[in-house]
Amino acid sequence: MNAPAVIEKTCAVTRKGQTTLPLVVRQLLGVAEGGHIIVRAEGRRITIEQVEAEHSDPAIEAFLRLIANDLATGVSTLPDDLLESLQHALKDVEVDLNEPIEGDVCL
Numbered sequence: 001m002n003a004p005a006v007i008e009k010t011c012a013v014t015r016k017g018q019t020t021l022p023l024v025v026r027q028l029l030g031v032a033e034g035g036h037i038i039v040r041a042e043g044r045r046i047t048i049e050q051v052e053a054e055h056s057d058p059a060i061e062a063f064l065r066l067i068a069n070d071l072a073t074g075v076s077t078l079p080d081d082l083l084e085s086l087q088h089a090l091k092d093v094e095v096d097l098n099e100p101i102e103g104d105v106c107l
Contacts (some may be wrong), residue, residue, distance in 0.1 A: 006022055007025065009022040009024070017081070022047070025048070029048065030050055031050050035050070035051070036051040037050060
């Protein structure tokens with residue numbers, strides 16, 4: 001079995017630590033403009049890989065955009081039917097908004 005071809009290019013690094021991946025490397029990785037890569041440092045060796053595209057669900061994406069928009073615009077009230085449903089579902093749950101949160105929280 002033949003070993004894969006080795007491609008070696010010299011790249012400049014800017015004052016901000018930025019560089020440009022040579023076209024041949026972008027093509028080899030299949031990374032287009034706006035694409036994402038993973039850069040991994042192992043000792044003094046750096047590897048670059050294409051980020052595998054994640055499955056996207058249009059319904060979830062639309063829902064997340066809706067929530068993000070609500071957060072950005074400062075939604076202050078809930079529709080009455082939703083508020084009633086939440087109150088019914090949480091009727092036996094005590095909530096202290098001043099209680100510290102325990103454990104890991106991702107925001």
